[in-house]
Amino acid sequence: MHIKQRRAFLQKSLGALAASTLPSSPLMAEPNSESLNTGKDATKILAQYALNTKYEDLPPKIQHEAIRSFVNYVGVTIGSCRHPAIDICIASLRPVSGSNQASILGRHERFDALNAAFINGVGSHILDFDDTHLVTNVHASGPIASALLAYAEMKPISGKEFMNAFYLGVELTIRLSNALAPDHADIGWHVSGTHPTIGAAAAVGRLMRLTEQQMIWALGLAASQPVGFRDSFGSMNKSFNPGRAASNGLFSALLAQKNFTSSSQMIESRIGWANAMSTKRNYQELLGDLGTRFEIAKNTYKPFACGIVIHPAIDATIQLRNQYKLQPEQIQSILIKANPYVVELTGKKTPQTGLEGKFSAYHSVAIAMIDGRAGEKQYSDAAVLNPKTIALREKIIVEIDPNLPKKSGEAIITLTDGRVLKKSIESAIGGLENPLSDAALDEKFLDLTEGILPRDKSKSILANCWKMSELPSAGSFAKSTTV
Amino acid sequence: MHIKQRRAFLQKSLGALAASTLPSSPLMAEPNSESLNTGKDATKILAQYALNTKYEDLPPKIQHEAIRSFVNYVGVTIGSCRHPAIDICIASLRPVSGSNQASILGRHERFDALNAAFINGVGSHILDFDDTHLVTNVHASGPIASALLAYAEMKPISGKEFMNAFYLGVELTIRLSNALAPDHADIGWHVSGTHPTIGAAAAVGRLMRLTEQQMIWALGLAASQPVGFRDSFGSMNKSFNPGRAASNGLFSALLAQKNFTSSSQMIESRIGWANAMSTKRNYQELLGDLGTRFEIAKNTYKPFACGIVIHPAIDATIQLRNQYKLQPEQIQSILIKANPYVVELTGKKTPQTGLEGKFSAYHSVAIAMIDGRAGEKQYSDAAVLNPKTIALREKIIVEIDPNLPKKSGEAIITLTDGRVLKKSIESAIGGLENPLSDAALDEKFLDLTEGILPRDKSKSILANCWKMSELPSAGSFAKSTTV
Numbered sequence: 001m002h003i004k005q006r007r008a009f010l011q012k013s014l015g016a017l018a019a020s021t022l023p024s025s026p027l028m029a030e031p032n033s034e035s036l037n038t039g040k041d042a043t044k045i046l047a048q049y050a051l052n053t054k055y056e057d058l059p060p061k062i063q064h065e066a067i068r069s070f071v072n073y074v075g076v077t078i079g080s081c082r083h084p085a086i087d088i089c090i091a092s093l094r095p096v097s098g099s100n101q102a103s104i105l106g107r108h109e110r111f112d113a114l115n116a117a118f119i120n121g122v123g124s125h126i127l128d129f130d131d132t133h134l135v136t137n138v139h140a141s142g143p144i145a146s147a148l149l150a151y152a153e154m155k156p157i158s159g160k161e162f163m164n165a166f167y168l169g170v171e172l173t174i175r176l177s178n179a180l181a182p183d184h185a186d187i188g189w190h191v192s193g194t195h196p197t198i199g200a201a202a203a204v205g206r207l208m209r210l211t212e213q214q215m216i217w218a219l220g221l222a223a224s225q226p227v228g229f230r231d232s233f234g235s236m237n238k239s240f241n242p243g244r245a246a247s248n249g250l251f252s253a254l255l256a257q258k259n260f261t262s263s264s265q266m267i268e269s270r271i272g273w274a275n276a277m278s279t280k281r282n283y284q285e286l287l288g289d290l291g292t293r294f295e296i297a298k299n300t301y302k303p304f305a306c307g308i309v310i311h312p313a314i315d316a317t318i319q320l321r322n323q324y325k326l327q328p329e330q331i332q333s334i335l336i337k338a339n340p341y342v343v344e345l346t347g348k349k350t351p352q353t354g355l356e357g358k359f360s361a362y363h364s365v366a367i368a369m370i371d372g373r374a375g376e377k378q379y380s381d382a383a384v385l386n387p388k389t390i391a392l393r394e395k396i397i398v399e400i401d402p403n404l405p406k407k408s409g410e411a412i413i414t415l416t417d418g419r420v421l422k423k424s425i426e427s428a429i430g431g432l433e434n435p436l437s438d439a440a441l442d443e444k445f446l447d448l449t450e451g452i453l454p455r456d457k458s459k460s461i462l463a464n465c466w467k468m469s470e471l472p473s474a475g476s477f478a479k480s481t482t483v
Numbered sequence: 484m485h486i487k488q489r490r491a492f493l494q495k496s497l498g499a500l501a502a503s504t505l506p507s508s509p510l511m512a513e514p515n516s517e518s519l520n521t522g523k524d525a526t527k528i529l530a531q532y533a534l535n536t537k538y539e540d541l542p543p544k545i546q547h548e549a550i551r552s553f554v555n556y557v558g559v560t561i562g563s564c565r566h567p568a569i570d571i572c573i574a575s576l577r578p579v580s581g582s583n584q585a586s587i588l589g590r591h592e593r594f595d596a597l598n599a600a601f602i603n604g605v606g607s608h609i610l611d612f613d614d615t616h617l618v619t620n621v622h623a624s625g626p627i628a629s630a631l632l633a634y635a636e637m638k639p640i641s642g643k644e645f646m647n648a649f650y651l652g653v654e655l656t657i658r659l660s661n662a663l664a665p666d667h668a669d670i671g672w673h674v675s676g677t678h679p680t681i682g683a684a685a686a687v688g689r690l691m692r693l694t695e696q697q698m699i700w701a702l703g704l705a706a707s708q709p710v711g712f713r714d715s716f717g718s719m720n721k722s723f724n725p726g727r728a729a730s731n732g733l734f735s736a737l738l739a740q741k742n743f744t745s746s747s748q749m750i751e752s753r754i755g756w757a758n759a760m761s762t763k764r765n766y767q768e769l770l771g772d773l774g775t776r777f778e779i780a781k782n783t784y785k786p787f788a789c790g791i792v793i794h795p796a797i798d799a800t801i802q803l804r805n806q807y808k809l810q811p812e813q814i815q816s817i818l819i820k821a822n823p824y825v826v827e828l829t830g831k832k833t834p835q836t837g838l839e840g841k842f843s844a845y846h847s848v849a850i851a852m853i854d855g856r857a858g859e860k861q862y863s864d865a866a867v868l869n870p871k872t873i874a875l876r877e878k879i880i881v882e883i884d885p886n887l888p889k890k891s892g893e894a895i896i897t898l899t900d901g902r903v904l905k906k907s908i909e910s911a912i913g914g915l916e917n918p919l920s921d922a923a924l925d926e927k928f929l930d931l932t933e934g935i936l937p938r939d940k941s942k943s944i945l946a947n948c949w950k951m952s953e954l955p956s957a958g959s960f961a962k963s964t965t966v
Contacts, residue, residue, distance in 0.1 A: 085743065092741040095637065098581040112579045154578065165703075188759035192705070220720055224676070225727060228707045229759055231752035237703055237745035240738075244708060255723075258575040260568065262720035263505070269714035270670070276671035276712055291947045 004372040031287040035131040039268030039283040043223075046172060046267070047215035049290045050202040054165045055164035055469065062294045065471065066167040069131045071441050072301045073124055074105065074140040078461075078481060079376060079448030080126040081106030085236045087244075089119045102150040105481045106452050113150040114247045117200075120146035121246030125192065127376060129357075129448075131299045132308075134432060136191050138177040139242060139297070143196035144169030144203050146246035151204050151253075152474035159471030161207060167296060169196070169203030169249075174295040179286035180278035185230065189277065193228030193241025198267070200249020201256075207258050220262025223273040298335035303430040304374035305441060309341045311428040312409030313361060313398075317368040320413055320423045326372050329394050330415045336365060336398045337410040345399055349393075357384040365411070366393035375447045407431050453483065497725050514770040522751030522766040526706075528744045529655060529750070530698035532773045533685040538647035538952065545777045546952065549650040552614045552727030554924050554948045555784045556607055556624040557588065558954040561944075561964060562859060562931030563609040566591030568719045572602045572726075585633040588964045589867065589935050600683075603629035604729030606653075608675065609720040612931070615791075617915060619674050621660040622725060623782070626679035627652030627686050629729035634687050635957035644690060644952030650779060652679070652732075657778040663761035664767035668713065676711030676724025681750070683732020684739075691740050703745025704735035706756040787857035787911040787925060789841040792824045794911040795892030796844060796881075800851040803896055803906045811875050813898045817880045818850060820893040826883055832876075840867040840888060848894070849876035853915045858930040890914050921949075936966065 032042050046279035055063065069475045080086065081104065090104070102116030105123060110116070124130050124142025131141045148165055150155070176195040185191055202220030205215050228241030256262070266272045274281045304314050313336045320326065336342070338361070348360040357363040357379045366389050367378040383389060402411075410424045413449040430441075436444070442462060449458040459480075464477055471477055517523050538546065547699070555578070557868060558755040561567065564587065573587070575600045585599030589866040592598070592617035607613050607625025614624045631648055634640070660667075668674055688698050711724030739745070749755045757764045787797050796819045801810065831843040840846040840862045849872050850861040866872060887893075893907045910916035911924075919927070925945060932941040947960055954960055 088738065088741045088743045092737045092743065095582065096581065096737065100581065101579065111582065114579050188754040188756075217718075217720075219725060220715070220718075224711045224715065224720060224724060226709070229752070229755045231746045231755035232703070232707060234747050235700075235703075235744040237700075237707060237743075237749075240704060240745075241707060254575045254579065255571065258571045259569045260720075260723070261718040263714045263718050266712060266720075267712050269712070271671040272712045272714035273671075283958050286899065317651065356900065374527050419907070423828075 015436070018069060030216045035095040035347075036284045037285055039274060039281060039286070041265070041286060042268040042283060043216055043219050043265050044212075044289070045287055046202065047212055047219055049207050050168050050172065051165065051210070051212060051215055053168055053291065055160050055167070058167060062167065062297060063163070065296050065299060066163055066170065067466060067468060068301065068441060069170060069296065069299050070145060070163070070166060070468060071445060071462065072131050072408070073145045074461065074465050074481065075441075075445035076127055076129045077120055077123040077142070078106035078452055079129070080123045082125070082450060083126045084287040085126055085239055086119060086123055088236070088472045089122055093119070102153040102426035103248055103478045103482045106449070106483065107178045108483050113154055114250055117147045117150040117250045118243045118247040120149065121243035122239045125242045127305060129302055129305050129376070131301055133174045133177070133295065133299055135298070136177040136181045138174055138186065138195060140170040140173040140177075140196055140199065141166075142192075143200050143242045143245035143249065144173065146243070147200035147204050147250040148207065149474070149478040150246075153478050155207070157207055157474040159474055160408040162474035163469040168206055169199035170296050170299070171294065172202050175197030175286050178295065179282050180274065180280070184278040187232065187279070188229045188242050189226070190228035190230050190232060190238070193245050194226035194246040194277065196242060197225050197227060197248040197252070198222045200246055201252040202252050204253040208253055210253070210257060214256045214259065216264055217260065217262040218253045220264075220266035221255060221260070221351060222249050223266045224262070225252070226273070226277060244299065257428070298432060300430055300432060301436045301444070303436050303444065304364070304365050305376045305379050306344050306374060307355045309339060309406055310346050310361045311430060312425040313338055313342065313365050313411060314374050316409060316411035316425045316426045317365050318372055318422040320411060320421050321369055321372055324421060326369065326413070328388065330417070331369065331392060331395055332414040332416050334365055334369070334396045335412040335414075336361065336396065336413070337401045337404065338398055339404045339406045339409070340400045341400055341406055342409075343398055347398070351384050352459060353423040354379040354381045354384055360384065360393075361398050363389065364395045365396050371428045373447070375444065377447070407433075428447045508539065510758075514773070518770055519767045520603050521649045522757060522764060522769070524748070525751040525766060525770060526702050526748050527695075527768055528773070529685065529703055530695055531919055532696060533651050533655065533689050534693070534698055536647065536651055536774065536835055538650070541650060542777070545650065545780060546646070546686040548779050548782060549646055549653065550949060550951060551784065551921065552624045552653060552779065552782050552879055552926060552950060553628060553646070553649060553929060554945065555614050556628045556680040557944065557964065558928035558931045559610055559612045560603055560606040560629075561589035561935055562612070563606045564935060566606070568609055568722055568743040569602060569606055571719070573603055577776070585636045586961045586965045588703060589966065591966050596637055600630045600733050601726045601730040601862045603632065604726035605722045607660040608725045608790060612785055612788050613860070614784055616657045616660070616778065616782055617670065618781070619660040619664045621657060621678060622675040623653040623656040623682065624736050625675075626683050626725045626732065627656065628685035629726070630687050630733040631690065632961040633729075634690055634733060634956070636961050638690070639862070640690055640957040642951045642957055643958070645957035646952040648689045651689055652682035653725055653779050653782070654777065654922055655685050656682030658769050662765050662777065663757065663763070666763045667761040670762070671712045672709070672715050673715060673721070673724050673831045676728050677709035679725060679728040680708050680710060680731040680735070683729055683803050684735040687733050687736040688739065689958035691736055691837070693740060697739045697742065699747055700743065700745040701736045701739035703747075703749035704738060704743070705732050706749045707745070708735070709756070709760060737886070781914060781915060782923060784919045784927070786919050786927065787847070788859045788862050789847050789857060790829050793829050793844045793847045794913060794942050795800070795890060796821055796825065796848050796894060797851040797906040798858050798911045799892060799894035799906040799908045800848050801855055803894060803904050804855055805876065807904060809852065809896070809898075811871065813900070814852065814875060815877055815897040817848055817852070818895040818897075819844065819879065820884050820887065820888045820895070821881055822889045822892070823883045823885055824889055826881055827891070830881070835866050837862040837867055838863045844881050845879045846872065846878050850924075856930070858927065888915075
């Protein structure tokens with residue numbers, strides 16, 4: 001049945017001419033049961049899928065989800081552009097980089113394409129506010145978009161070609177991540193650095209119109225460069241990993257384009273990528289239903305700039321605040337009922353820095369009540385040390401309920417006039433059941449870019465993100481994101 | 484006992500001033516039994532060793548072995564500089580590289596330091612003629628020297644500083660490789676791409692005079708970027724791996740120098756490098772007897788440009804040829820007695836290309852008799868198709884003897900005048916028991932660079948390699964290797 005669906009997809013996507021050649025000389029290898037069980041020909045099948053997928057054949061919902069992922073990427077990357085890690089990248093790489101090829105989002109400096117891909121990839125992840133595929137928590141968009149934008153300033157690339165390549169890179173990255181989960185992460189690897197190198201090579205290779213052989217080599221070279229371990233969490237090295245995935249993917253495609261050779265089976269070989277990277281492999285996840293099952297559809301976007309376990313409490317607090325137009329002065333106490341992880345991961349009662357605030361349910365609920373949001377600005381050092389915030393957070397109690405799932409929670413607010421308000425959240429906003437709306441993505445974007453770009457310019461970039469697939473030049477878009 | 488030796492080493496190497504501070508504030512962590520068993524503090528211990536080792540404290544034999552490794556590196560890298568893989572690297576990376584920072588050995592093109600490190604690293608391994616540490620077959624020198632030479636054109640570095648850093652990088656690379664052997668390679672990794680990234684970061688970081696904290700970060704960032712799987716063997720991807728190790732190591736040190744942070748325990752963490760990269764870890768191999776056990780002492784250099792299993796047969800043939808001044812016309816037959824691997828790995832009877840010639844014991848013995856050597860020139864396409872070579876190789880018989888170890892073999896030559904000459908080889912030249920002499924390294928160097936550089940220039944570069952530790956500028960040396 002899957003094979004039939006694939007053939008239908010193929011015939012549709014390849015068009016009449018190509019489909020007519022299928023019987024004698026198939027353009028795409030069929031992932032038969034052997035491939036799905038053992039991974040046979042996986043590298044070749046992925047190369048063919050990358051080369052043959054067309055944007056106009058993607059269901060509109062999938063096209064839209066790709067755009068949503070891109071909107072979120074551009075917002076968070078511009079939003080992080082003044083982070084010390086970006087300043088360090090710029091200072092470190094300036095002496096070894098060509099200077100006039102590609103843009104750094106939100107900045108004025110220009111770098112060669114490889115280093116620009118790296119720096120934007122770092123930026124995409126610093127705030128930990130990028131897209132998340134909830135099966136493995138892989139953040140796929142950053143490295144893919146960063147590699148593509150850098151390449152789009154080297155060659156004329158239309159917005160539609162760009163979005164097709166972006167979809168491809170994200171889809172392959174998520175599938176690779178699912179295929180090795182959870183063993184790959186369990187032994188220490190950071191999925192947002194290991195898998196997107198391959199996705200980025202596929203995406204850039206597609207823009208280059210590589211031959212099938214070249215694409216196989218590009219995937220092989222990219223697979224040879226996995227990046228990052230979980231011990232990096234808490235340091236800049238965490239963002240280094242997707243950054244390096246972006247430049248490694250672009251690097252691989254550039255070499256393959258000139259016929260730098262690799263093996264023909266690097267991903268699935270017994271002495272290749274999947275075997276060395278994980279104790280278990282699920283090739284059904286990687287290769288099954290290519291073109292009919294779209295993993296990008298399950299991408300999610302954080303509404304709040306903090307650990308995801310606090311999101312139900314923030315969601316409930318903001319809803320009550322808005323419904324009853326509450327002011328902080330009215331609050332007697334806020335009781336939060338939460339999954340045990342909320343205390344374990346975010347139980348910091350007296351945070352002293354913005355970063356510590358992200359690990360404090362108390363600070364998060366307080367600023368949610370005061371500002372009605374929990375974006376980057378609510379996690380500045382100043383916000384955390386604000387006496388008004390501190391006074392309110394001391395009125396907050398967190399009560400653990402082991403029966404509550406991580407996505408659920410409840411806020412019970414007692415007012416000074418004696419009223420008691422309750423809000424129970426089954427699935428916090430931003431999750432799969434309650435996804436962030438397009439309007440909320442707009443708000444997140446404008447919030448992140450505020451103070452970095454003039455509001456008019458932010459709005460214009462945002463509008464262009466939404467219509468990216470219609471823009472004549474992805475390179476011009478990249479240039480437009482700078483100051 | 485080891486600790487005592489280490490303390491003696493420390494006090495000697497750190498000098499009076501530093502040693503006097505040891506009791507209250509030790510400059511180097513002591514790898515106690517916990518570290519040697521579990522790897523505790525491994526990253527920190529390696530960082531401290533890297534920062535505190537001085538060239539003048541290395542035993543003269545070790546200094547000399549480092550120089551021999553460097554001589555071999557420069558020869559093979561210049562020798563490969565016109566290989567198609569290098570042409571492809573240059574064509575691929577020209578559009579994304581700064582152009583006037585660092586040299587490509589044997590060429591006239593210049594690249595930025597990162598890309599130059601990569602290209603020279605690729606070149607160091609293409610001929611598979613680089614140094615080999617026989618425990619894991621790791622080829623350590625190429626990535627280390629390539630990263631260092633590129634950096635030496637950015638900043639003033641003396642020859643002595645260069646050789647100290649080169650020793651360090653090679654020593655750490657071999658120790659890392661030994662520590663994960665053999666499981667790491669068994670599951671698919673290519674040791675010559677995975678370990679030297681860390682060695683190269685340590686070496687460049689030493690030249691940068693990083694602080695201990697920065698060096699720990701540099702090692703963490705480098706550990707985050709292992710490169711390459713064994714499925715690459717037979718493709719350019721095999722040489723890509725040490726090339727990328729060189730640029731990754733330099734990249735890591737550049738970022739760490741500006742305080743881009745990593746974790747403090749990336750190598751030994753349960754969710755870090757060693758655990759993810761191998762099912763077994765031996766921290767005694769990595770950390771034991773630092774400063775008193777020198778793994779670089781066991782580096783070896785191939786005398787012949789082909790698979791190592793044919794070396795005893797070639798060695799025996801050349802010895803008989805030279806002893807009896809034999810001409811090909813005198814040969815009735817040559818019987819080779821050999822380990823079974825000689826037929827399994829190099830049993831090709833009618834090779835058609837130079838590369839196939841490297842996998843032919845018949846061609847190898849024939850050209851050894853005709854030319855008295857088996858260098859790159861003896862494995863050209865022309866040499867393989869030469870009628871004189873073909874006529875002689877048809878007189879060669881290979882007889883398997885399962886009792887012969889791989890390093891041993893015998894040649895029995897019957898002459899047209901009826902005489903029978905025999906030579907038995909217990910340990911082929913180039914192995915640990917019968918290392919290549921300095922004079923033979925000279926000959927290999929001049930053979931490899933012939934036709935690429937004028938002979939006078941080759942001799943001058945070679946002389947400078949031997950006295951590298953006395954040269955005022957490693958960067959000037961790098962520049963001198965170009966055309």
